[in-house]
Each structure stands twice: as C-alpha cells, then as structure tokens.
Amino acid sequence: MNRTLIALAGSVVLLVGLLLVLVGDSSRGSNTGHKSTTGTANSLVLFCAASNRAVMESIRVDYEQEFGTSIQIQYGPSQTLLSSIEVSGTGDLYLPADESFIEIGIEKLLIAEVLPLATMRAVVAVPRGNPKKIKVFDDLLRSDVRLVQASPDMAAIGKVVKKSLQASGKWEQLAKATVAFRINVNDVANDLVIGAADAGLVYDAVLSSYKDLEAVELDELSTVISNVSLGIVASSKQPRAALHFARYVAARDRGLLHYEKHGFVVKKGDVWKETPELTIFAGSMLRPAIDATIKAFEEREGIRVSRVYNGCGILVAQMKTGQHPDAYFACDKEFMKQVPDLFPESVDVSQNELVILVQKGNPKKISSLKDLGREGLRVGIGHEKQCPTSWLTQNTFREGGVLKEIMANVSVQTPSGERLVNQMQTGSLDAAVAYLSNAAGAGDFLDAIQIQGLECSIAIQPLAIAVDSPNAHSATRLFQRLCSPESQANFEAEGFRWQIDRKFKDGSIVGDSAIGDSAIGDDEQ
C-alpha cells in the first residue's frame, strides 16, 4: 500500500534469495560431512591452532588427494578450541600451538591418544640483520633493547621460559627488562615486524612464516623445549578414521615432510602404512591379561597386531635368531635382560608370584614349600624348558633348599601353568607350583598358598618397545594402552599385581626418562 511496505517486502525477497544461494552453495560443495549419515566419506573435523595453518593446509591437500576423506579444519586460538571441544562434544582431532594444551585436554578427559609431531625450541627473534647485535643473554637486558615476551600466565612458552629461567635464577632480571607481555607468540613476532620491539622470545617454528625475522639461540634457553603434538578427541565418533589421518600426519614420509618444509624440527615418525602391522612377543601367562586390551587397540586404531604368546625362553631364542618384534612383554626381568640390544629400556608393568596351589580346603594341610617334600604328595610343576614358570620354580626351590625333596615328589611337568590347574581340577595332583595368575578363575576348587620369604618367587613383567621399529609410535600407543588404568583392571582381575603408579604424559612417564622418546631414539635433544 505504501512505499515503505514495498521496500520491506523487497528486502524479504532479497533475504530469501540470499538464503537460497547459500543453501545451494553448501550443498553443491564437496562437503557432505555435515550430514551425520552413514558412509565412509564422512569428513573429519580438526581443531587446529592458527599458527599451524600453513603446514596443515598443505598436508590436508595431499591427504584428501590420496584418500578422498575430507578434512574440515577449524582454526582458532588453542584454548578457545579446547573449550569448543568441551562444550560442543564434537570434533575428531586437536592440534594446539604446543603440548601444554594437550596436557590440559588429557586432564579434562577430552583427549585420548596423542601423536608427537615436532619439537620447538625457544629462541630470541630479532629483525633480519640483527641490528641491535644481540648475541648473549645479557644483551637482552640492555636499556636500548625493547624486549617483548609472551605472558607466563597465558602462553605456554611464557610458562616454560619462566620455569626454566627461575631454576637458573635469571627470570627476575629478564622480567624486569621486558617491555611488554603479549598474549601469544604471534603477537610477539608481529611486534617485531612492525617495529614496536627489538627482540622477542618465540618458538623457532614460528619464525618459518616470518621472513623478515631471524633467530638468535641462547644457552640459557636451550632447555626451553616444547612439542607440537596432535591429539585424538576422546569423544570422536570416528576414532579409526581420525587415527588414520593422525598417523598420516605423524608419518615420517608423509605429514612430517610437510612439517620439515615449513621449518619445524620433526620427530622421527613411523613409516606410513595404510594398515600398519605390529608384532608383540609376550609370555603366555600374560595372555588373559592383555589380549582383550590388544584387541580393543586393533579395533580402534585399525592396526593389525600379531600376538605371539609363548614360553619366554622360546621367545628369547627366536629373537636371538633374528626375529625383531616391535614390542616384548616378558614374564620376568631376567628374560628381558637377555635381549638388551633390542630392548635396552623397559617398564615394569605387573607382578606375579609363584604360589602353591592346593585343593580347596587344603586337605593335605600344606603351609610351605617344605611341606611339598612330604611323603606321598603328588606335586606338579612346569617343565623346565617349556614352561615359563619352571625356571623360576627351580630357582625358588633351590633358594628354599628344598629342590631335591620336592623334585622327588614331582609327578608331572607340564608345558604350561594352565595344564597344572586342569590336573588339579581332575584331582590327579595334590599340589602344584604355578603363578597366581594361572589360578585366576579357579577359586571354586583351588586355594593358593603364598610362598613366604623368597624373593625370587616373585616375577616382575617388563614391557619394552624396540628402538629401531618402523612403527615405533604405534607401538608406543599400544604400550600406553597396555599401561592404562583399563588394562590395569584386566591384570588385577587375572591375579597380577600392578606395578605402575605414576601418571602418564603423552608418551612419556613422568619422573623417568621418556620411554617413548628414548625407545624411538630421538636425536635432536
């Protein structure tokens, strides 16, 4: 009826038109990912720190070309991205500016697996040509040098620098000489480019995208190291696809090449394989405790794990003749010691002890090893050569000074502890010496009597990763899985005692040398 209304109506038409254009655009685009229907072409969502944008885009192009799965990358500040993951419960992968955010994510149970990609070192950034001639630490304190840093409260690099320099007593001076504390490393670098500062503390990796800046390395900063790591979001609906992509990024002949090209100092990653194959050698007594965990790992990761369960003696022999598994879970430390060149470092995971198994109710009133030497008792032990228990058993008898007596009563030597349990069940034995774990589940008809006072009756199971495995990182993740609290529950249900009591960081054990790193043989530290 009047012009204004006509104008309003016109704008409604415009509104609808634009909406249709946008809808048309988005459905025409190759992204089918926003429909959460079935289909393998679902896209993965990666929350990526803006600083990694350049390298991630180039990796994404290659990956999409090779595999067709589209990767949708959300860029943003690291902490904001983590909060988004927390609130929205979406997302498959998380790549923050540095690993401190991964740690926060793990604490909040938001991040599951972590794949280390590269290392970053703190350096002093100066304009190209180093006009202020900054060479040593004290140069930073000069009055004609405007120094900026990332804030220790907000940026990870700030925290690490502060901690490191506080240890050497130089933090106070540096803080006083700092003209401004910025929110993150990029702001520091931007200040230098614009000319608002003369020197700034940044990660060396950041400088790869700033061609007008160069790095000055200082000894005092040599301990300030941080990792760039890629995390899998715990609530991801496509963990296998996410891990597939993550492994691609972390592979030394795929993603890490891009990282190197963009100026990062990369870790030694796994060789890329569509479906990696791991081999783990494990003592047969460990089977009930670890098989379920390994199966779950296979399922989640899409990795095939060949499990070789056998007597440790046999396994060691195989290894000495040239078989190189990626991981070895031994029945006892003694066996691990026999292959030091393959597995120089290991972690004690669980503990198992020899016990005397007797019929329920202990009708023969056996209370110690000595009693086994009594007349007329039928005793079963593991076969010396075949059974994992036997060697330990023999040792224990020897220690207890009852070897001869008990051996006289031994009516059966079986290849495995399970056989002994079976024989007990059928009543053909009065007593057997086996591992506590062998007796798990047989509590209806068996009782177990501890062997007191003999240290060597306790076996400790160590786990180790091969140093030169081409799948070292995948093996490490299996390792972490086996050392996780879920695995612990399985072990304890089987009668083992858990040995690990320290918290895990992404791949390394706090307090000890980083098993993950040293097993993989990092070379740049």
Next chain:
Amino acid sequence: MVQSLATQQLATQQLAMMSSSDERIADDQVKRLGQPRQRSDVPFFLAMGGLSSCFILLIVLMLAADVMFTSFADFRTALGKPEIQAAFKLTVMSCTIAAIASLLVAVPLGYLLSRYRFPGRWIVDTLVDIPIVLPPLVLGLSLLILFHLPIFGWELERWLRDDVGFGVTYQWPAVILAQFSVSCAFAVRTMRVTFDQIDPRAEDVARTLGCTRGQAFLIIAVPQAARGMVAAVTVAWARALGEFGPILVFAGATRMRTEVLSTTVFLELSVGELNSAVAVSLIMVMIAAIVLLVLRLLGAGPAT
C-alpha cells in the same frame, strides 16, 4: 545595512523631538546602536571544529597508515586468493541476511516496546540489550552451549542435524546467527527510539477511522518510520560486518566454509601474514564505506 541606517535616521528624528533631559539617554542609545558588534563567532567554530577534527584526523591517519603499510601488490594477491574471495562473498551475503532479518524482527519488537506497557516490559527491555553488553566471546560461547546442551538426552544441534537435515554449529547458518544476535539488538534499539518519536495519536485516530491495530501499524506507523528503518539496517549491517568473537567460537573459521573477512584478518595475523591482514582490513573498510554510502542515499531519498 539599509535597516540600521533607517533606524539611525529615526533615532535622530526622535532625538530632535525629545526634551533635553532625555537627550543624554538617547545619546547613549545611539552610541550603542551605531557601533558594530565586537564579538565574533569565530572562536565558537574553531573550538567545535577543533575537537571534532581530532577524531576525524585520527581515523584518516589510521587508514593512511594501513594503506602505506601494505602495497598494491599485496592487495592484488589478497583479492586473488580463492579463500578470500569466498570469505568476501560469504561476508556480504551473511551481513545482508543478518541485517534484513534484524530489521524484520526489530520493527515489530521496537514497536511493541515503544507503544505498549505490558507486564514484564522492563525485563524484555533489558534482555534485548544484553547482546550489546555481553563480551563477544561470551556470546559465542553461550550460543555454542545452547546448541549442545543436553536436555534429558535431547540436543538442539543433533536434532537439527539429524531430523531437520542441516546442522548449525561450524556451518554458515552459525555465522548468520552469531551476527544476527548482536545486530538485532542494535536494530531494536534504533527502531524503538524511532517509534518513540512518532506520534501515537496518529495511530489512535486511524483506529477511530476504522483501522485495526495491525492496519494502523502498517499504514500509519511504518511509513513514518522509514528513515529509522534505514538507520536500523545500517547499524545492523555495520555491526554484523565487524563481528568476530562469536563467529570464531560458534561458527569456527573454516576456509571456504565459514570464513568471513573479520576472521580472515585474525587467521592471517596468526601466521604472521601482516600484509595480507592489513589488505583484507582495507577491503573491509571499502565494503563498509560503499554500503554505508548506499544506505545513506536510500535514507535521504524519500524524505518525509
């Protein structure tokens, strides 16, 4: 000039007719009349102009600095990148949608708030202003939480994605929603003030003539609000263009998908591409200038 001469003549005539005791008074009067004013208006204009020009100078200098920092080549490169072109397109479209949607909501809402005293009006008033005072990141976070909050196992986002067929978070509707949340608040404010200034009596009379409330609104109030509506659309569009925080948190910044020019600047800055960032900023300034100019012309057109 002619008048003062005539007045002078009159004064002289009167003088001649007055008695001597009045002569002194008349003398004074003539003296005062005959002298031109000593006080000029120049200081006034200097002071006002001086203050205003400080601000304008600041803006001009900032823009000049930006222009000098970047080079034409950078500009060209920035415009050439497909991501930036996509961001450009999305920005213009989403800002327009958000602005128009804001207007369509703001006109009735502004009218209601202006004309009717209903219970709880002050609550609605306050609520409408909240997006303006909320820190942008909080707004974005709140939107994110809203769409993902499980209410007895039901989640808004999941329902939209699976049942309705299109998701919002991290897709382009999220960009528009984030922009709309803030720009609508500004638009409502503008429309409310507009309707406050329109005489409600006219609508009353219209009703006595036979209009329903709705007809009175459409036929009488709305046409009078034309300039206000242009102002509302302008402010809404401008606000939507400058929106960054909520978009980043709620819609994410995915290249070719939810990247708008404001998030482009952020992304470019995060990788140290300062030149690119400034170039994009200048593009935004240009878009804003063009749109504001167009709207201003539209607003000045049907002068009522």
Next chain:
Amino acid sequence: MIELRDITIRAGKFSLENISLEIPSGQYSVLMGQTGRGKTTLLESICGLRKIASGRILIHGVDVTNWSPSDREVGYVPQDLALFPTLSVREHLAFALRLRKQSAIQIKHRVDELAALLGISHLLDRGVTHLSGGESQRVALGRALSFRPAVLLLDEPLTALDEATRHEMHSLLRQVQKASQVTMLHVTHNSAEAEALADRRFVLEDGKIHWQAG
C-alpha cells in the same frame, strides 16, 4: 445520543469517578472545564481509545463499552490534530472510506463533496506537513467526517488559531453540524466559544458533570 452511565476512568494517578452524562442526538454539545481535569480522557473513553474501569457507554442505545475504536463509528479530532504525515490531503479524506472498501467512484464523490464543504478543494493533492493551522483543522475535520459517523468528538479544536480564523471555523462547524446532523461533542475552555456554538453546555468540575442550558 451518547450516554455515559456511571463510568469510572483511571488514568495514572488521576481518575474520574462515577460520571454520568447524556449528550443529545443531532445537537451541538460543548463540554467545558479547566485544562487537565479529564476532558480529553473522557473523549478518549467515548471513542474507545481508553479503557474504562467500570460503567457503560452507549451510543444511540447500543452498548459499545467493550467495542474497539474501529467499530464504534466515532469521528475524533484530537487537540494536536494528528494528521498522517505521509499521506496527501485527498488520502486523508479517503482514508476511512478505503478501509470500508467503497468503490473508487464513491470515494471520489465523497472526497469532492467534503472538500467543497470544507473549502479545501484546492489542497487535495498537497501533503499535509506544510499546511497552515486553519487548513490543517479542516483536513482533520474532513477526515473525521468522511465516513458519516454518528458522533463527532472535537478536542479543543480552535485553541491554536488566530481570531479571524477562529470565527471562520465557528461558522463552518455550525454549518457542518447542521448539514450532517451528527451528534457533536466539542471540548473547549473558552466560554465565548461555547456561547457561540452550543446547543447544550456541560461543565466538568471537580470530577463531576454539571449541565447547563444551551
């Protein structure tokens, strides 16, 4: 006839209680009283723009207490005229008729008729924003009369006019009332005006209506 039976109106802190009033049909009635004592409020209640707290309003015997203003067929000229700034004079006069979906010919006929009666034929295609006081009055009057209402309410229509125009308007108003036989209620505080126009006079004083002979 307009009948107000025992009505109570509350307007903010101010209220009119238990007012009863009978305004005779077809006659020119004037309501007087000091400014700010509720005369406008009373008018607003009659045309339906203000809700009454209790009582009944009847127009020609019909109880319109709960009717909306658009149904009451009451013409209203407020004190500030409230012309429609975006419409021309012609559109003002045609407004009520178009709402009632009359044909174009009927509307043209009526508009020309009204314009002639009010002496504004030469203004028909002008906008209303730059009319003089007297011209605006006539347009407002024409607008209110266009649909031949049963009642016409005028709220201090002549206060802002100069002496000469006021006299003109007096005769015009009498003429219009006689011609249309509409029940007129004219509010003013000017007794000379009341004298000149009224068939019946009412006074609103201390919340009570007194009536006097015309």
